[in-house]
Ligand code: FES
């Protein structure tokens with residue numbers, strides 16, 4: 015029996031504890047915003063926050079998540095207000111197919127905690143999610159814009 | 169063919185309304201033919217035409233008829249309608265339309281109103297005219313109703329931002345105010361007409377303005393086309409609400425994972441499912457045969473399916489299967505064998521001349537200088553970010569399908585007969601497509617879901633993994649090209665002899681072949697069985713590299729500037745007949761030297777072509793014609809002493825006719841270049857024993873943000889031509905521009921992809 019919190023809701027899981035968090039979120043919790051891209055921790059499409067830090071949920075078994083606080087893309091909106099990173103993503107018109115973008119956004123929220131004012135080089139070194147559509151130029155712009163929005167109190 | 173039941177009026181409305189998910193078999197012409205009751209209420213179930221619904225709060229819902237796989241068509245196509253309608257774009261919301269089609273008396277499937285599939289960069293090109301007509305029709309109905317209600321002539325009215333305005337006094341009235349009356353307006357002469365092209369579409373035919381029909385806007389009219397608009401889907405995407413095919417579920421669906429025979433054209437010899445069936449959540453194990461026994465080319469990969477209550481249980485069950493494979497007849501195929509076979513195929517009798525003009529032999533004998541080179545490209549996989557998926561429930565007399573697909577109309581078309589369920593009992597729900605690149609136009613995975621649902625009687629979601637997608641794809645063909653060019657004393661290109669040894673079409677047409685007086689195009693037929701198919705910019709994706717690097721080699725060999733040499737070859741402004749495939753209508757099927765020169769000049773000017781670069785830097789240029797559009801790319805690179813490539817800047821110009829959404833158009837250019845960079849740096853699918861061994865992003869990581877150039881600069885030619893598409897336009901010239909830049913920086917000519925370690929030596 016594993017109890018955890020997902021987007022502020024207390025949940026209990028008593029299934030196969032080898033199952034990665036990704037599948038729990040997508041199928042059990044019906045939160046399909048977190049995406050499957052590779053299943054081996056290589057692409058970042060499945061990025062969520064575990065206790066406030068970005069992790070690739072496809073390689074985290076449920077077994078390790080007792081008491082964990084999980085935030086998914088669905089939990090980023092607070093009181094109907096988009097997170098600054100989400101706003102920046104819309105303003106920079108980042109998405110093409112959009113499939114990778116929940117993961118990109120979750121990774122960015124964490125990146126901006128560590129580097130509130132990231133340089134291009136810091137982004138290059140720390141943002142490793144794959145976007146098959148190649149939206150990186152706009153992702154980079156959106157990361158900078160999100161940093162600005164956050165500084166401005168958004 | 170199953171002929172559908174008699175037409176009920178309820179069904180007819182469903183089609184015209186466009187909201188119903190049913191694909192209805194209705195001889196649509198009949199309602200129009202009756203001559204009476206030709207108002208929107210009767211024809212379109214209360215919508216103002218097939219794509220426009222005006223809501224009581226004066227917001228407007230516009231139907232997006234074509235799946236969006238990242239090309240932006242769920243924004244750009246509604247923009248076409250909204251522009252004609254003078255809609256307030258902020259008050260427009262988008263509804264994804266399911267495929268709408270019917271069977272005619274001969275049992276032939278006919279699409280309603282507009283082509284609804286996506287590929288070949290045709291979405292905007294094919295939908296442009298029908299959509300603007302439908303937008304104009306809706307505006308016309310509003311105007312007619314308003315004129316009556318306000319007792320002003322139509323000429324005395326204007327429309328803007330979803331409002332009717334009385335010109336004389338400036339009074340404004342929301343469209344919604346006239347909705348009820350507009351639905352009842354009769355439009356004499358409104359009809360339908362079957363258009364036959366790549367598909368059969370029963371389009372709406374409007375009376376002309378002179379006959380009392382709507383006025384269609386000229387270029388530059390309207391507030392929406394040509395203004396950069398962000399994706400309408402952006403909010404749903406950034407909040408995780410957007411439903412991709414993989415997110416859609418049918419109630420009580422089983423998850424199927426299939427362990428497929430890794431060897432193409434191989435099969436299951438025997439299997440043991442005992443352990444798999446012991447896994448908690450596993451419901452059934454079913455052998456999946458070849459699902460297209462009549463076909464000669466590869467269809468699905470036969471295998472063993474594990475059906476379970478969850479993805480994870482299905483995966484564990486799959487891992488527990490013990491299968492002995494029949495490896496099939498192609499176990500000799502490895503990368504080395506493929507390379508050799510491409511070469512061996514050339515001297516064979518099967519090598520064919522595709523096109524020849526002038527006297528190629530005499531021209532080479534007379535040439536002052538000849539150039540001859542070989543270029544090689546490996547296999548590229550699709551790596552659609554959203555792995556392949558399809559949920560199907562074949563019920564007693566009904567089919568529900570939920571999936572990502574580029575050709576939604578194929579579901580009913582391909583399976584109605586097979587499952588013996590009438591066409592109009594198919595509900596097809598297409599999710600946003602997380603990348604397609606040609607792969608999601610195939611039907612193999614849909615067949616798997618139909619088969620398993622029929623076997624189990626339940627809804628089944630076939631859920632591919634990344635490894636499945638890479639190993640069981642229809643990937644981009646490898647190829648060996650030989651190009652020979654002859655130049656006369658004046659440095660003019662006079663002879664061009666191009667050969668492609670490739671499984672799949674050669675795609676060598678266009679420039680420079682059409683322009684050179686003596687030319688020959690040939691193709692060889694390697695006996696490679698690796699399954700191949702469409703991949704972003706089919707054919708052009710590799711011939712762009714070959715032809716445009718060769719031109720560069722000739723220019724440099726003659727001591728000429730590569731841009732000047734290209735402009736010189738293109739010569740006078742002229743349109744030449746084009747024999748390759750394009751997305752634009754047949755009457756527009758030419759290739760124009762002036763449009764090509766236009767993009768070259770624009771890209772060169774914006775890139776500062778001719779300016780000196782710092783040491784270690786290089787700049788390259790290339791241009792291609794792809795499916796009706798023209799693009800030129802300039803790339804700036806540097807190469808470190810240890811051979812590390814840095815791509816600094818990409819400048820590009822495209823002439824794709826009228827640009828609907830410049831913001832989205834630039835995105836397609838950016839994406840195309842990044843796709844090209846990923847291909848050049850990483851794509852090299854590995855084979856052993858007639859199977860693909862490459863599996864996931866650990867084998868082929870693809871480009872990440874650190875490799876993305878820090879500057880993109882794209883421009884569009886202000887064109888009066890009809891829109892001709894952009895999704896596949898940037899990649900073909902990007903790769904050669906990059907290779908030409910590498911040559912400029914290092915003096916190394918790359919003639920074989922991927923780049924690999926070639927800069928390190
Ligand atoms: S799906 Fe988890 S990293 Fe790719």
Ligand code: FES
Nearest residue numbers: 111112145146147
């Ligand atoms: S937007 Fe398509 S994969 Fe990133």
